[in-house]
Amino acid sequence: MASSTERDLTRRSALRLALAGVAAAGWARPGEAAAKVATKARIVIAGAGAAGLAAASRLTQRLDGAQITLIDARRAHFYQPGFTLVAAGLKPKSYAIGATRDYVAAGATLVEDRVVAFHPESNVVVTAGGQRFGYDFLIVATGLQLDYAAIEGMDTRLIGVDGIGSVYGGPDAAEATWRELARFVERGGVGLFHRPETEMKCAGAPLKYAFIADDRLRRAETRRKAELIYAAQNKTLFSVPIVSEKVRMLFEERQIRMAHDHVMTAIDPGRRVATFKTPQGRTEIGYDFVNVIPPMRAPDPVRSSALAWQSGIFAADGWMEVDPATLRHRRFPNVFGIGDVAGVPKGKTAASVKWQVPVAVDHLVASLQGRVSEAAYNGYTSCPLITRIGRAMLVEFDYGNNLTPSFPGVIAPLEELWVSWVMKDIALKPTYLAMLRGQA
Amino acid sequence: MQQIDPMVFVAVFQEMLGLAFWPLIGFILLMVVAVAGIVIRDGRISPRRLVFAQGLGAFGGILAVWAMLWFTSSRATDLLGGPIDWLLTLAIAAAGVIGGAMIVYVALSFGPTSARRSPAP
Numbered sequence: 383m384a385s386s387t388e389r390d391l392t393r394r395s396a397l398r399l400a401l402a403g404v405a406a407a408g409w410a411r412p413g414e415a416a417a418k419v420a421t422k423a424r425i426v427i428a429g430a431g432a433a434g435l436a437a438a439s440r441l442t443q444r445l446d447g448a449q450i451t452l453i454d455a456r457r458a459h460f461y462q463p464g465f466t467l468v469a470a471g472l473k474p475k476s477y478a479i480g481a482t483r484d485y486v487a488a489g490a491t492l493v494e495d496r497v498v499a500f501h502p503e504s505n506v507v508v509t510a511g512g513q514r515f516g517y518d519f520l521i522v523a524t525g526l527q528l529d530y531a532a533i534e535g536m537d538t539r540l541i542g543v544d545g546i547g548s549v550y551g552g553p554d555a556a557e558a559t560w561r562e563l564a565r566f567v568e569r570g571g572v573g574l575f576h577r578p579e580t581e582m583k584c585a586g587a588p589l590k591y592a593f594i595a596d597d598r599l600r601r602a603e604t605r606r607k608a609e610l611i612y613a614a615q616n617k618t619l620f621s622v623p624i625v626s627e628k629v630r631m632l633f634e635e636r637q638i639r640m641a642h643d644h645v646m647t648a649i650d651p652g653r654r655v656a657t658f659k660t661p662q663g664r665t666e667i668g669y670d671f672v673n674v675i676p677p678m679r680a681p682d683p684v685r686s687s688a689l690a691w692q693s694g695i696f697a698a699d700g701w702m703e704v705d706p707a708t709l710r711h712r713r714f715p716n717v718f719g720i721g722d723v724a725g726v727p728k729g730k731t732a733a734s735v736k737w738q739v740p741v742a743v744d745h746l747v748a749s750l751q752g753r754v755s756e757a758a759y760n761g762y763t764s765c766p767l768i769t770r771i772g773r774a775m776l777v778e779f780d781y782g783n784n785l786t787p788s789f790p791g792v793i794a795p796l797e798e799l800w801v802s803w804v805m806k807d808i809a810l811k812p813t814y815l816a817m818l819r820g821q822a
Numbered sequence: 823m824q825q826i827d828p829m830v831f832v833a834v835f836q837e838m839l840g841l842a843f844w845p846l847i848g849f850i851l852l853m854v855v856a857v858a859g860i861v862i863r864d865g866r867i868s869p870r871r872l873v874f875a876q877g878l879g880a881f882g883g884i885l886a887v888w889a890m891l892w893f894t895s896s897r898a899t900d901l902l903g904g905p906i907d908w909l910l911t912l913a914i915a916a917a918g919v920i921g922g923a924m925i926v927y928v929a930l931s932f933g934p935t936s937a938r939r940s941p942a943p
Contacts, residue, residue: 472895772900792906799903800896801910807894812837813830821833 418446421750426507426517427490428497430454432462432818433721433735434523435485439820440743442489445750450489451515453507455496457482459818463732463810465549466587468556470594470771471564472807475553485818497524500687502714519716519746522702524684526583526722526730530676534648534657541674544651548674549591550583562671567598570607571670574656575638578677579615579645580699583722583730586765586777588612589619589629591673596636597770610637611667613644613658621728622783625767625775628796632769641667649674678730680723689717691725701725706781707758709742716749718742726761727781732810733764736817762786766806769798776802853924860931868931875927882922883915890914 425441427434430452438452464478486492495509500522507515528550530536541548542558545566549559566573575592577585592612599605612619612633619633619640620626633640647664648657655666678699684690685700689711692703702719703712706726711717720738722730729738741757748755761781766774777795778786787795793802816822836843861867891898901911 772894772896773903794904794906797904800900800907801903803896803900804890804894804910808838809834812834815837816830816833819833822830 419444419747419750420446421448423518423750424449424516425451425519425521425746426515427452427521427523428454428500428507429523429525429721429723430456430482430486430492431459431523431525431721432732432814433525433739434521435459435482435487435818436735436739436820437521437523437720437743438490439485439487439818440739441746442487443820444743444747449491450487451491451493451517452486453493453495453497453509453515454482455494455510457494459485460553461811461814462583463806463814465553465556466590466594466768467807468553469547469549469559469563469591470768471560471598472771475557477811478553478556480815485815487820498683500683500689502688502711502717505716517716519749520714520718521742521746522684522689522717522719522723523721524681524723526678527681528676529580529679530674532677533646533674535651536649536674536676540649540651545654545669545671546649546651546674547671548676549587550675559673563595563598566595566608566671567602567604569670570599570604571609572668573599573608573610574613574667574669574672575611576613576644576646576656576658576673577615577675580677580679581696581701581730582675582678584765585621585730586767588673588675590768592638593632593636593769594771595671595673596638601771609639611639611641613641613646613667615643615645617642622777622779622785624783624785624796625777625779628775629767632798646674678722680725684723689714689719696725706761707741708745708755709738709759710745718746728761728779729759729763731763731765732814732817733778734762736813736822737762739817760786764788766802766810768803768806772803773798773800774802774806775799776805850921853921853928856928856931857924860928864931871927871930872923874930875923876919878926879919879921879923882925883919885922886914886918887911 425448427438434452438450441450459480459482461478464473467473468475468478483492495511495513497507498510499508505517530538538551540546541551541555542561545562547559547562548555573595575588577588592610596610599608618626619629643660644658646656647659655668656672658665680690680700684702689702690700691697702723702725704710704719704724705712709718709720709724711719720742721735738759741759744757745755764778767777768774775796775798776793778788780786785795813822839846901907
């Protein structure tokens with residue numbers, strides 16, 4: 383007969399086996415399946431936006447005893463995928479605003495300061511407040527900077543004035559953009575849409591807003607009073623060729639005129655004219671409404687540090703030199719770059735963050751354990767491309783421009799569907815917030 | 823997406839519904855238990871109550887689709903995007919019909935004379 387200790391052990395083993403079964407069946411929360419890794423490692427996360435907060439949540443799930451420090455001066459958290467809905471007049475600006483503190487994982491410390499210098503050679507970051515943080519591992523998740531000054535004559539104070547909008551500028555700018563669009567819908571004229579030639583976050587957003595403007599005009603029965611122009615930075619409308627072609631078909635159907643190889647270089651608010659650089663020289667397009675999208679670059683502290691690409695297509699704007707599959711820095715192995723700041727071919731979206739973070743975190747944890755992680759990020763990103771209010775195309779793709787539908791045969795990626803709109807409108811934000819908490 | 827994790831759905835619905843999530847789950851379970859209890863108590867499904875519940879439940883279906891359109895700033899024509907949209911609409915309507923019918927059935931069964939006056943088929 384077994385002793386009580388043996389029985390207990392058997393019971394415990396059985397319980398453990400059952401839990402393992404549950405975990406294997408996919409019912410365990412991320413991080414619960416494996417035991418926590420005990421470590422005293424100092425991990426600094428620069429930036430507490432979507433990527434930084436999600437990484438902190440995942441790390442606290444995986445590690446026991448680590449000193450995790452998040453550094454970000456901004457107290458408000460912006461749900462950026464919501465900006466389009468705010469600028470469409472469908473949501474109040476409060477929809478896109480939260481508090482960073484509400485999403486900081488228990489076990490991580492938030493320092494309300496800004497990293498102004500990265501010293502990866504000595505494993506130190508310095509903040510605007512003069513604090514120095516040494517680290518064993520660094521995760522850079524600073525996001526990117528909107529370079530409005532690169533467009534001559536443009537100033538963020540012009541957003542919401544005389545027909546100038548800018549959906550990307552933040553919740554206030556998105557709301558001001560809606561006011562300007564609403565005015566334009568009433569009066570008509572020329573609606574001008576464009577995108578920068580730099581890497582940018584959510585390259586579908588400029589297209590979405592052109593579609594939304596068209597839909598708003600049709601709903602108000604003022605479409606005939608307006609001319610809509612989309613000025614693309616190159617010969618395509620979207621980096622994924624099959625999607626680009628579909629958008630071209632839709633633009634033609636909606637009578638949105640396309641101008642290619644047009645890069646906005648200046649704006650004259652007084653004359654309501656935008657200047658574009660084209661292969662044939664400079665050209666001007668007058669507007670009554672314009673959605674200005676500035677060039678986007680890595681934040682200055684990253685650009686000026688050794689973390690930035692030193693050569694190649696990502697060097698000019700200072701994006702971080704990371705391996706596209708592991709998000710690990712190619713020269714500083716204890717440094718990872720996730721989210722917008724990462725110098726990878728695609729993936730400046732919240733959907734990319736959702737898939738990048740677990741990969742980077744697994745590689746970091748593997749380093750602590752002395753093992754090699756097999757986790758790889760394939761460039762997956764997702765864009766619910768709104769084609770009118772109430773319809774969207776759920777476009778998902780990877781580094782190789784392959785479509786990677788989550789629901790093949792059920793939700794067609796290139797069809798304008800209500801179900802895709804419903805996902806964007808009511809399911810995306812809860813999924814995003816669950817991601818910040820490390821639960822999705 | 824690389825995997826479907828049921829706990830992710832729970833987390834997402836919790837974020838979506840906030841504080842209403844668990845009360846709502848509780849209410850749904852309560853209704854299921856109540857209907858089961860009433861059927862066991864009565865020893866049968868009352869055909870009169872069932873017909874009445876289904877009739878009023880139909881309004882629940884219409885209400886559910888209407889509410890979904892309202893919540894998502896959509897118009898009825900948006901529901902015609904493709905077969906998956908029709909299926910989603912049917913699923914929302916079915917949830918409304920079933921939910922509505924259950925609530926009506928339970929309400930009728932707890933009426934003052936419901937148990938005694940339920941007529942034989």
